[in-house]
Amino acid sequence: MTAAPAAAVLGRARGMRDLVRSQAGDSERLRTLSPAIVDQMWASGLMSAFNPVPAGGVEPSFTEMIETWIEMAWQDGSFGWVGIANLPSSFAAACYLPDDGFAEVFTAHDNRVTMGGQFFPNGQGIATDGGYRLSGSWSFGSGTGHSQFVAAGFLPMDDGEIRWVSDGVPDMQVAVLPREEVTFTDGWYVQGLKGTGSYDYRVDDVFVPAGRTFPLFCRTPRRGASPATRMGLMPVTAAGHAAWALGVAKSMLDDVGALAATKFRMSDMASLASRPTFQKGLAHHTAAWRAARLLVLDAFTTAEAAVDSGADLTPMLRADLRVAAVYATDTARQCAEWAHLVAGTDAIREGSRLERAFRDIYTGTQHAFISEKVAIDAAQIWLGIIEDQPGL
Structure with a gap:
């Protein structure tokens, strides 16, 4: 399979606009991304x-x-959402798996590997010869509806005791499991993001060779030369959450802007576009969206440049990344709320982009990765109250 040039990655995504629009309803009905979209993600190299x-x-x-x-x-x-689930999952596994695990997962499948799952350590892995006996249950395994491999975070156990990497910090590992070794309990009946196949799943005493595990907070790649590979899964995931929220909010701002010229509210002879309150609201929320996007780009490119120069990804830099992601998410939610309100009844028509995006934004922004606790942890680093928070 020939990889797309880096500059063409965005173009590959843009090339899917017509297909994704036509298939969005099918994905919601299937409760997982439609096969046509998944196939085109592979055909395009995305x-x-x-x-x-x-x-x-x-x-x-x-x-x-x-x-x-x-x-x-x-x-x-x-x-x-599938983009910020499947793409970082395979990125991390490809970067950090030991050579034997990489050969088993990637090389043996000609690098055609779709991966999703839940990386939080909700499982326990009893250390045994050559690997672990893994048991656990995980919720919201995003992108697992069409994934051949499933990621599952776990805590290694040695002689019945949790393994620790430092004082107060347990060893957190990720197992990569073939789909057939996982029991899916589903549970994906939700308000928004219905088409993501974010199923619950479990495993019971499954042997996982050490070669198919890697540390959750690893920043030492076995493969890859880009700064991102030396920054780890947490920054990539943070960038994904920020970008996702910004993308959904932009769709609502754009759709309301297109609607405004022909939108008349009952008993109002003026179009929405001609109302000064709408004009002011559009200006404010568009500016807020642009500012949030620039903050995200600034935070991540600054950290990327530091790592590329050979510097460490310090707790301060990681705090900056996570705060930017939380701020972008909060701003995107505010933009979406305004767009939904001014669109009136057009925003409640089932199956419309506005209606689906509103449900999606209020589902995706519930994620713990961009919660207020993350901002508080980051602020405590800025203030010198704590030296570090490994989860940032």
Whole structure:
């Protein structure tokens, strides 16, 4: 499979606009991304584009990743969410798996590997010869509806005791499991992001070789040369959440702008576009959206440049990344709320882009990764109250 040039990654996503629009309703009914969209993600090279080069990717910059995710989420919230689930999952596994695990997962499948799942350590892995006996249950395994491999975070156990990497910090690992070893309990009946196939799942005493595990907070790549590979999964995930929220909010701002010239509210002879209150609201929320996007790009490119120069990804830089993601999410939610309100009844028509995007934004922004606790942890680093928070 020939990888797309890095500069073309955004173009590959843009090339899917017509297909994604036509298939969005099907994805919601199926409760997982439609096969036609998944097939085109592979045909375009988008599905593996964020991977390190040995895994069929092109190692795009953070700017390229963020703009691609914004585009995907602008097209459809579920499509964008799968982009921030499948692409970082395979990126991390391809970067950090030991050589034998990489050969088993990626090389043996000609790098055609779709991966999703839940990385939080909700499982326990009893250490045994050559690996772990893994048991656990995970919720909201985004993108698992069409994934051949499933990621599952776990805590290694040695002689019945949790393994620790430092004082107060447990060892957190990620297992990569073939789909057939996972029991899906589903549970994906939700308000928004219906088309993401974010199923609950469990495993019971499944052997996982050590070669198919890697540390959750690893920043030492076995493959790949881009700064992102040396920054780890947390920054890539943070960039994804920020970009996703911005993309969905932009779709609502754009759709309201297009609607405004022909939108008349009952008993009002003036179009929505001619009302000064709408004009002021559009100016304010568009400016807020642009400011949030620039903050995200600034935070991530600053950290990327520091790592590229050989500097460490310090707790302060990581705090900056996570605050930018939280701020962008909060701003996007506010933009979406305004757009929904001014669109009136057009925003409540079932199946419309506005209606679906509103449900999606209020589902995706419930994620713990961009919660207020994240902002508080970051602020405590800025204030010198704590030295670090490994989860940032």
